[in-house]
Structures are given as structure tokens and as C-alpha cells.
Amino acid sequence: MNWKTETDEIARRRQLALEQGGEDAIAKQHGKGRLTIRERIDKLLDPGSFEEVGPAAGAANLDENGELISFDPANFVLGFGKVEGRRIVVAGEDFTMRGGSPSPAGLRKSVYAEELTVQYKLPLVRLHEGSGGSVGGTGGKGASLPGPVNAPARFRSVAEAMATVPVATAALGAVAGLPAGRLVASHFSVMSKATAQILTAGPAVVERAMGEKKTKDELGGWKVHTKNGTVDNGAADEAECLIEIRRFLSFMPANIDQLAPVIDCGDPVERADETLLDIVPRDRRKAFDMRRIIQSVFDQTSFFEMGAGYGRSQITGLARLNGQSVGVWANNCKFLAGSMTADGAHKARRFMELCETFSLPIISLVDEPGFMIGSRAEREATIRHGTSAVLTAAMTTVPWASVMIRRSFGVAQAAHYGPEGYVLAWPSAESGPLPIEGGVAVAFQREIAAAPDPEARRRELEEELVARQSPFPRAEALGVHDLIDPRQTRVELCRWVDRIQPLLPALLGPARFSIRP
Amino acid sequence: MIKIELETGGSVWKVLTKPGVRVEAGDTLFILEVMKMEVPYEAPASGEVVAVHITEGDVVEEDQLAVEIAE
Numbered sequence: 001m002n003w004k005t006e007t008d009e010i011a012r013r014r015q016l017a018l019e020q021g022g023e024d025a026i027a028k029q030h031g032k033g034r035l036t037i038r039e040r041i042d043k044l045l046d047p048g049s050f051e052e053v054g055p056a057a058g059a060a061n062l063d064e065n066g067e068l069i070s071f072d073p074a075n076f077v078l079g080f081g082k083v084e085g086r087r088i089v090v091a092g093e094d095f096t097m098r099g100g101s102p103s104p105a106g107l108r109k110s111v112y113a114e115e116l117t118v119q120y121k122l123p124l125v126r127l128h129e130g131s132g133g134s135v136g137g138t139g140g141k142g143a144s145l146p147g148p149v150n151a152p153a154r155f156r157s158v159a160e161a162m163a164t165v166p167v168a169t170a171a172l173g174a175v176a177g178l179p180a181g182r183l184v185a186s187h188f189s190v191m192s193k194a195t196a197q198i199l200t201a202g203p204a205v206v207e208r209a210m211g212e213k214k215t216k217d218e219l220g221g222w223k224v225h226t227k228n229g230t231v232d233n234g235a236a237d238e239a240e241c242l243i244e245i246r247r248f249l250s251f252m253p254a255n256i257d258q259l260a261p262v263i264d265c266g267d268p269v270e271r272a273d274e275t276l277l278d279i280v281p282r283d284r285r286k287a288f289d290m291r292r293i294i295q296s297v298f299d300q301t302s303f304f305e306m307g308a309g310y311g312r313s314q315i316t317g318l319a320r321l322n323g324q325s326v327g328v329w330a331n332n333c334k335f336l337a338g339s340m341t342a343d344g345a346h347k348a349r350r351f352m353e354l355c356e357t358f359s360l361p362i363i364s365l366v367d368e369p370g371f372m373i374g375s376r377a378e379r380e381a382t383i384r385h386g387t388s389a390v391l392t393a394a395m396t397t398v399p400w401a402s403v404m405i406r407r408s409f410g411v412a413q414a415a416h417y418g419p420e421g422y423v424l425a426w427p428s429a430e431s432g433p434l435p436i437e438g439g440v441a442v443a444f445q446r447e448i449a450a451a452p453d454p455e456a457r458r459r460e461l462e463e464e465l466v467a468r469q470s471p472f473p474r475a476e477a478l479g480v481h482d483l484i485d486p487r488q489t490r491v492e493l494c495r496w497v498d499r500i501q502p503l504l505p506a507l508l509g510p511a512r513f514s515i516r517p
Numbered sequence: 518m519i520k521i522e523l524e525t526g527g528s529v530w531k532v533l534t535k536p537g538v539r540v541e542a543g544d545t546l547f548i549l550e551v552m553k554m555e556v557p558y559e560a561p562a563s564g565e566v567v568a569v570h571i572t573e574g575d576v577v578e579e580d581q582l583a584v585e586i587a588e
Contacts, residue, residue, distance in 0.1 A: 128573070285555050336525050337552030369552060383530075438564045 007067065010056070017073035021096030029096050034173050034195050035238055037077045037092045037352045040127045045081035052079040053116065057105040072097065074105035075130075078113055080122070083249055086261075093130030093297055100130020113155035121255040123166040125245055126186070127436075131202070133175025145149060152410030158185045163357065165516035166252040171196040171231065175214055184517045187354050188248040188306060190241045193222040213416070226309035230341060230345055233306060238361055245303050251318040251325040253358055257508050260325035260360060265299040266351035269494040270320050271348040273297075273492045276486035280406055280428040284466070286334045290315060292330060293365060293405065297490045303328065313338050313372070321363070322494040327355035329416070330365035333406070335370040340412035342516040343381035345389040348415060352392050353515035359507040361500060362418060363493060369435050389415040399500040401493055404429035404480065406437040418436040422496055424489070430469040436462050511512060519545040519561060526551040529575040534584065538566045539548035546584050547571060 008302040020026060020036055029036055035043065041050055047300060058073040075097035081090050091113040092480055094098035117124035161167055162185060169183045171191040176199040183189055183198060191198060206212050206219060218224075226234040235241045253260045273296040280288050294303050298319035305317035312335040319328045329351060331338030340348075356363050371377070372384045391401075393415045398417025408416070408431040416452070417423065433439070440462050451457035475483040530550040534540060537569040539576045540560040549552075549556040 019556060123524060285553065287554050287556060335553040339552055372552075435553070 013056060013071050017072040020094055025096035028157050036096055037094045037508045041090055047165050049082035054109050055108055056077060057235050073402055075103050076106035076109040078109045083246055086124045088125055090125045092127035095129045112163040113216045117165050118160050120333045123249055123254060124161055126169045128171050128175045128183050130179045134463045144250050165255045168245045168248050171198050172238050176202050190233040190235050190244045191222055191231045192238050193234050194237040198225050217299055224362050229310040250513030259504055262323045265323040267299045267318055270491050272487040290330045290332050304402045307347050311344035313341050314344040314348050316347055316351040321497045324497045325360055327360045327362045331367040333367050336372055338367050339369050341372040342382045342385040345385040349389045350374040352396055356396050356399055356511045357514045359398060361399045366402055366404050366416045367406040368413045368416055370408050371412045386412055393418055409435050423470045423480045424482050424484050424492055426486050437466050520582055521584040523583055524575055524582045526578045527573045529573050533574050534566050535569055536566055541565055543551055554564060559587055562588055
């Protein structure tokens with residue numbers, strides 16, 4: 001007598017679990033242009049690297065003799081796998097069963113994902129398509145007791161995961177309720193423009209409660225959520241989302257106790273880009289393309305922008321300098337002059353927290369005219385969000401290098417410099433308490449009004465003050481570490497990255513403050 | 518039809534096109550002044566300008582329709 005009967009049954013149940021919601025449900029999923037969770041996982045991971053956790057979890061239907069009639073697998077798939085040879089934890093709802101609304105075993109697996117990731121100290125990728133609980137319950141037999149008062153806090157592990165390992169998420173279909181909350185509990189999130197919506201509550205619930213009749217896309221399509229910061233990025237389709245997640249992970253360490261991998265970049269440290277000599281126009285009213293400066297200074301094609309559609313006056317992303325992962329934060333003078341808006345400040349704060357959590361040095365390219373002003377800015381509590389960014393910068397412990405590209409004004413500019421940061425200035429750098437144009441009109445109000453030609457006097461005063469803003473006196477006073485030729489920016493920053501290497505190991509471990517959504 | 522909407526509020530500093538004009542991709546259509554900076558808007562593709570909804574000096578809002586181009 002051996003265990004053949006049981007091993008056969010294990011194999012049979014394994015097979016049944018792979019059938020997910022059945023042929024019809026899978027065909028329906030494909031018909032809507034969407035992959036199943038197992039297909040998504042296979043596409044994300046290195047081929048053949050998936051090691052499933054809990055494949056036997058689910059509900060078995062037995063006949064009176066105890067023979068298996070059918071098996072409903074848990075509608076949440078969880079496991080380990082590798083991305084570019086590095087192990088991660090991967091998880092996601094199975095939309096082919098119950099529309100991704102958790103079954104009892106599915107719920108257990110889903111809340112286990114974060115615990116597993118914290119326990120093994122591996123990055124977590126969640127691929128979301130599903131909804132939250134149903135008033136019909138999880139479909140378990142009989143009434144279940146509510147959880148005891150001393151049950152562990154439900155979201156503790158979600159928060160702990162964010163403080164321990166990189167968490168990247170994708171919205172690949174409709175994501176509503178609890179899965180939507182978990183989607184944004186991440187360091188990087190991306191949604192598929194072709195197939196995803198993100199909904200706190202879906203159209204039926206919204207219509208019932210609010211009387212508002214909207215489609216899923218109108219409520220929570222990419223046009224809404226890539227602009228309001230709910231997700232960091234939008235990608236054309238599911239495949240592009242998975243590529244973005246792989247890209248994000250490539251910059252990140254496995255956890256807070258490790259440093260990000262340094263890769264051979266093949267881009268010469270001394271590469272000097274001639275176009276940087278005239279990229280900043282001498283005419284101070286003319287904007288320039290900060291993204292072009294970023295492309296030029298960092299390792300070629302390494303810049304990975306996060307949050308391009310949101311808080312657009314600020315640019316944030318990851319890149320490499322001589323192979324070292326760094327956080328990049330820059331102002332975009334083409335959008336609201338690059339000023340610190342409420343949403344731009346929120347984006348920047350979250351970004352600094354990401355760098356602080358994972359010990360990534362921050363490179364800041366500064367062209368900050370100050371906090372956004374005007375009635376809309378006041379309504380948005382810009383001063384509070386902006387000051388939050390300023391104090392976050394002041395609390396960071398990671399090394400900073402800031403390059404003063406053009407303007408650096410007001411309280412807002414302080415957010416762009418870290419404690420004991422290394423500061424370089426381009427010849428186009430100007431700084432002070434207030435940009436000249438606004439400042440002159442206020443400070444010399446009477447003098448201007450009394451002049452025979454007030455407009456001419458104002459211009460004269462502005463020119464006098466602009467001349468005084470030359471960066472040379474600042475360099476003479478050691479107010480910056482150096483005044484540099486813009487073409488030397490790359491080599492200067494690469495040398496700095498080399499100098500800070502001995503400082504990085506001491507940064508490892510839990511950060512003084514960690515990132516929250 | 519290409520609809521060019523404003524990314525931010527501001528004031529219209531210069532309008533460099535008018536209905537009936539043929540434009541090439543990259544041509545500057547108009548320039549906003551936002552926070553004392555000039556913000557040029559370029560044609561995303563070639564075509565004929567069929568409508569211009571802004572005039573110089575206008576105070577404009579985010580998402581406002583500015584120019585329509587027929588490809």
C-alpha cells in the first residue's frame with residue numbers, strides 16, 4: 001500500500017487549479033483584451049521561474065463517498081519568481097472567478113502577500129484586477145464570526161511592506177475597493193490605458209449613493225488617474241505595464257538592508273554634451289527643456305520618469321550615474337514656470353521618501369521660482385504641502401547633490417537642497433528671497449511710481465538687480481561648492497557619486513521616516 | 518481634428534496663427550505668459566488651422582480649447 005491515490009489527487013487538484021474560472025471565463029477575459037492572472041505572472045517573470053505559494057488552497061466539492069467532484073481554486077495567485085535573475089514575490093487577483101472579489105481562500109492568500117514579502121525581504125509586485133468584499137460575503141458556508149478584538153491590524157503588513165521592500169503595482173483591469181487601496185499602497189504604480197479603471201466604488205454604487213451616472217472610464221480611467229497622482233504612470237497596455245515594473249525594479253535594492261545594484265553603464269563618465277552650453281536661454285522669460293538636460297547628464301537612456309502626468313511643474317524619476325542608481329528631481333519651467341504647486345510638492349515629498357527609504361542618493365536640478373501663487377494656489381493649501389516638502393528634505397539622511405541650473409528662490413528652493421548637500425551652480429544660476437520681476441514691483445513700489453517713466457524705472461531696477469545675482473560672488477563666498485561649465489555636469493556628478501560610496505552602507509536599515517501613499 | 522487645449526492657466530501673449538493657415542508639425546501657434554515665463558504651444562502635426570479660440574491679452578484657464586487643426 002503506497003500513497004499513489006493521494007499523489008494522484010494532488011496532481012488532479014493542481015491541474016484543476018490551473019483551469020482557474022474555466023474555459024468560458026478565460027475566453028471572456030481574453031475577449032475583452034485582457035490576460036489572466038497566470039498569464040500576467042508568466043509575462044512578468046523570467047521564463048519558468050514561478051514558484052507558487054498555496055496552489056492547493058481553495059474549495060473542494062466532494063460527493064458522499066468523499067470523491068472529488070470539482071475544485072474551485074482560491075481566486076488569488078501568489079508566489080515567488082525572478083525578474084532579471086533577482087527573486088521577488090508576485091501576487092494578483094484572479095478575475096475569472098467571482099470577478100476578482102475574494103473567496104475565503106483568496107482573501108487569505110491576498111493578505112499573506114505582504115507578510116511573505118516582509119518575512120523574505122523580497123520586492124513585491126501586485127498585479128491587480130478585482131474588487132473588494134461583497135455584501136454577499138466571501139461565499140463561505142454558514143455565518144462567520146467577525147474577527148476578534150485582538151486580531152492583528154489588517155493594514156499593518158501593507159504599511160510594513162512599504163517600509164521594508166520595494167512594492168510595485170499595476171492596474172490591469174477594473175480595480176475597485178480594497179484592491180484599489182492596495183494598488184496605491186506602493187512605491188510605483190502603473191495603469192493600463194487600454195484595459196484598466198481604478199474605482200473607489202464602481203458606477204452602480206456611485207449612482208445609488210450620489211445620483212451621478214458615469215461609466216467606469218469616466219469615473220476612474222487613465223485620463224483621471226494619471227493626472228491626479230492616484231497612479232504614477234500610465235502605459236499603453238498590459239504588456240507595457242509589466243515592462244515598466246521590470247524597469248522600476250532594476251533601480252531598486254531587494255530591501256532596505258541592501259544597496260541598489262550598480263551596473264556597468266558603458267557611458268563614459270567624461271562625456272561632455274556641447275548642447276548644454278546654450279540650453280538655458282539668456283532671456284529669462286524663455287523656458288528650456290529640463291528633460292533634455294536630464295537625458296544628457298545621466299547614463300544614456302537610464303532615466304525612468306515617475307509621475308509625469310501629475311504635479312507637472314516637478315519632474316521626478318530614477319536614473320543612473322556611472323551605473324549607480326539615483327533619484328532625480330528637477331523643476332519643469334515649461335509648466336507653471338516650474339513653481340512648487342500643491343500636487344508638485346506632494347509628488348516631490350513622496351519621491352524624497354522613496355529615496356530615503358531605499359538609501360538612494362538624490363540629484364536635484366534646481367530651477368525653482370518659488371511656491372505657486374494666486375487664488376487657486378491658496379485654495380489648494382500650497383503653503384502647507386510645499387512646507388511639507390521643504391521639511392522632508394531637511395529630514396533626509398541620504399546624500400544630495402544639487403545643481404543650480406537657473407532660479408532658486410523663496411522658501412520653496414530649500415526643498416531642493418539636502419542637509420550637508422553638495423551644491424554646484426551653472427553660470428545661469430540666480431537665487432534670492434524672491435524672483436526679481438515680482439520682487440522689484442513690490443520692494444520699489446514708491447520709487448517706481450514717482451519716476452517720470454515708471455515702466456522704464458522698473459526695468460532699470462530689474463536689470464541692476466539681475467546683474468547683482470551673478471553666481472560669481474556666491475562662489476567667491478563658498479556659497480556653492482563650485483561654479484561649473486554646464487558641459488562638465490556629468491563628470492562632476494559622477495565624481496561625486498564615487499566620493500559618497502563609503503557613506504552609503506551606513507544608511508541601510510529602517511529609515512527615520514518611511515513613505516506612505 | 519486636433520484640439521489643442523491649454524495645460525495651464527495664464528494670459529495669451531502672442532497668437533501666431535489664424536484660421537485657414539497651413540501649419541507644419543513643430544510650428545509655434547501661440548505663446549502664453551505663465552508666471553512671467555513664455556510658454557510656446559507648437560502644432561503636434563501638420564494641417565490646416567480651422568479655429569482659433571483665444572486672442573492676445575485673454576486670461577485663460579487650464580483645459581480651455583485654444584486651437585483646432587484639421588489634419
